[in-house]
Amino acid sequence: MTLSPDTPNRQWILNRRPQGDVRPDDFDLVVGTLPELTDGDVLVRTLFFGYDASQRIWLTDDGGYMDPIMPGEPMRCGGIGQVVASQNPAYQPGQIVEGFMAWQDYAVMRADGPMPLRHLPDAPYPLSWNLGVFGVGGLTAYFGVTDGLKVKAGDTVVISAATGATGSLACQIAKLLGARVIGIAGGPDKCRWIVEHAGCDAAIDYQNEDVGARLAELVPGGVDAYFDNVGGDMLDTLFLHMAPKGRILICGAMSQGYTDVKVQGPTNYMRICTHQLTVQGILLFFYADEIPAAAMQLGQWVQEGRIHVEENRHEGFEKAPELLPTMFTGKAPGKLVLHVADPA
Numbered sequence: 502m503t504l505s506p507d508t509p510n511r512q513w514i515l516n517r518r519p520q521g522d523v524r525p526d527d528f529d530l531v532v533g534t535l536p537e538l539t540d541g542d543v544l545v546r547t548l549f550f551g552y553d554a555s556q557r558i559w560l561t562d563d564g565g566y567m568d569p570i571m572p573g574e575p576m577r578c579g580g581i582g583q584v585v586a587s588q589n590p591a592y593q594p595g596q597i598v599e600g601f602m603a604w605q606d607y608a609v610m611r612a613d614g615p616m617p618l619r620h621l622p623d624a625p626y627p628l629s630w631n632l633g634v635f636g637v638g639g640l641t642a643y644f645g646v647t648d649g650l651k652v653k654a655g656d657t658v659v660i661s662a663a664t665g666a667t668g669s670l671a672c673q674i675a676k677l678l679g680a681r682v683i684g685i686a687g688g689p690d691k692c693r694w695i696v697e698h699a700g701c702d703a704a705i706d707y708q709n710e711d712v713g714a715r716l717a718e719l720v721p722g723g724v725d726a727y728f729d730n731v732g733g734d735m736l737d738t739l740f741l742h743m744a745p746k747g748r749i750l751i752c753g754a755m756s757q758g759y760t761d762v763k764v765q766g767p768t769n770y771m772r773i774c775t776h777q778l779t780v781q782g783i784l785l786f787f788y789a790d791e792i793p794a795a796a797m798q799l800g801q802w803v804q805e806g807r808i809h810v811e812e813n814r815h816e817g818f819e820k821a822p823e824l825l826p827t828m829f830t831g832k833a834p835g836k837l838v839l840h841v842a843d844p845a
């Protein structure tokens with residue numbers, strides 16, 4: 502591929518900080534030129550954009566656990582790309598990599614930072630699965646279930662946002678480890694899906710059922726482990742249904758919309774005291790060194806047909822902004838990815 506400083510580089514730029522729900526018109530399409538590389542930089546042509554709820558946090562003034570995206574900057578995302586130029590000897594043109602990218606045709610990447618730029622292997626599965634089952638969702642599910650919650654055979658595990666990229670894999674991994682798994686999802690179709698495809702033994706429809714009443718019915722002895730992707734009232738309800746010495750993993754807070762880093766905290770937290778609960782957080786960054794081994798284990802389960810991979814795939818660079826709000830409005834199950842180009 503021949504590149505010159507005049508090669509057009511389409512970018513979706515944040516034009517203003519969203520107030521409340523993020524909207525497609527918070528972004529403008531501009532055509533820039535290729536950036537100059539300095540020592541250590543890697544220039545990547547983007548192939549896939551992944552969607553994560555935390556992108557909404559990066560759009561707040563605070564930014565959460567990463568620097569906030571400033572108006573005038575392209576929108577950050579997890580992505581897959583192909584190296585087209587490099588000033589880092591560890592990355593050569595033609596190689597396929599995964600890491601933090603942005604909604605643009607060409608992105609300058611660094612190999613350092615909290616999540617190093619990852620070389621992707623040639624593999625007999627779709628490239629985009631490196632954003633889903635072998636990406637943030639699958640890996641967080643793996644570490645959350647195995648290390649955070651230490652799920653073991655015989656546990657009763659509850660998982661919220663169970664159709665999501667993370668939740669759907671957390672359900673399957675907990676089931677593989679011998680747990681009884683109860684998923685929580687919105688609506689009868691999604692509840693059916695988590696039983697048929699995500700390994701759940703039972704489902705709770707949080708939009709049409711009383712979650713507390715259903716937990717009392719399904720788990721009268723209390724929940725051993727809760728993988729929390731939702732926060733808010735649902736977390737509060739779960740506190741009342743945990744078994745003594747139960748474990749809670751705080752992974753996300755989808756119910757809070759992520760429009761602000763300040764979220765509704767639980768009022769039933771004294772259950773931590775009275776029931777000797779353990780509440781732990783997870784951030785994939787902390788497991789960076791263990792990712793290759795985890796990806797290998799997930800790969801083996803996928804190859805053996807023991808994990809169902811669901812992808813919610815869309816096509817076309819121009820769609821980037823319109824897909825982001827769907828993270829909070831009940832998108833289809835699985836990992837949301839946008840295919841923007843093919844490898845050269």
Ligand SMILES: NC(=O)c1ccc[n+]([C@@H]2O[C@H](COP(=O)([O-])OP(=O)(O)OC[C@H]3O[C@@H](n4cnc5c(N)ncnc54)[C@H](OP(=O)(O)O)[C@@H]3O)[C@@H](O)[C@H]2O)c1
Nearest residue numbers: 554641662665666667686687730753754756783784785831
């Ligand atoms: N800590 C980490 O390192 C880490 C890593 C990955 C993800 N996360 C977090 O994990 C959570 C799930 O991420 P994901 O990638 O799996 O997202 P996802 O694929 O978009 O799934 C999110 C699901 O959340 C559900 N949801 C949305 N609003 C809800 C509400 N008000 N109440 C209950 N459920 C709601 C939706 O399902 P329904 O249609 O059933 O409502 C949606 O499918 C997010 O909060 C994300 O930030 C954290």
